[in-house]
Amino acid sequence: MSGTEHLTVERVGATLVLTLNRPEARNALSLPMLAGLHDGWLEADEDDAIRSVVLTGAGGAFCSGMDLKALHGTGPAADDACRARFKADPDLHWKAMLRHHRPRKPVIAAVEGPCVAGGTEILQGTDIRIAGESAVFGLFEVRRGLFPVGGSTVRLARQIPRTHALEMLLTGRPYTAAEAARIGLIGHVVPDGTALDRALETAALVNANGPLAVEAVKACVHDTAALDEAAGLALELERGLPVLGSADAKEGTRAFAEKRPAVYRRA
CATH class of the missing domain: 1.10.12 (Lyase 2-enoyl-coa Hydratase; Chain  A, domain 2)
Incomplete structure (x- = not known):
């Protein structure tokens, strides 16, 4: 199985579980994490024994978006091999974030804690979404003078009502799990700490089908x-x-x- 220091991979029956694993940074996206995600999607696509994928985060967080320090060269350094991969394939990070890649198998998101900025963008590439009660969502890019180029200006209004999509994009405010469910961004709200269990239960239902x-x-x-x-x-x-x-x-x-x-x- 694939994996990096910031992305762990586990097989649970016929489900591949990908865990964003930088809890000290609320699982902010790093090059090693993105490389691991890319490899995980490909592993699921290529292995017929895998029927579904669960995407989650370690340490009570899903993903707090791109590591802004890394954008300015002050974040964690990727090794030379990892950097070489991104240089060889300039599209690799978009594939990892599900902007330029759609996995063949159903992807179930199990969200705890923050799922904001790039986290909410990756979420839009998943198929079934489950969140703990304290999860927080939002596209904060405009608050930093940034543009959400992970697909949200195209996808979000196709997934939730246009007025809610524009409010989320233009205000940059946080959304509770209850509000995210009300507007249709996620499907289920469960007690904190149980999103992964519920996601695996849902994956088992998928796996039992043809x-x-x-x-x-x-x-x-x-x-x-x-x-x-x-x-x-x-x-x-x-x-x-x-x-x-x-x-x-x-x-x-x-x-x-x-x-x-x-x-x-x-x-």
């Missing part, structure tokens, strides 16, 4: 988002009919009739 179906459904939802209804429905048939004709679909219906768990073979 992998071809799960991945095709996710891809179709994303790929039809910007299409008109007629074009979207046409793409749905293109994506869905092969799944309906698969051996896994036959196994799923047979298992239901026989009142037993299905054994899917990704075929």
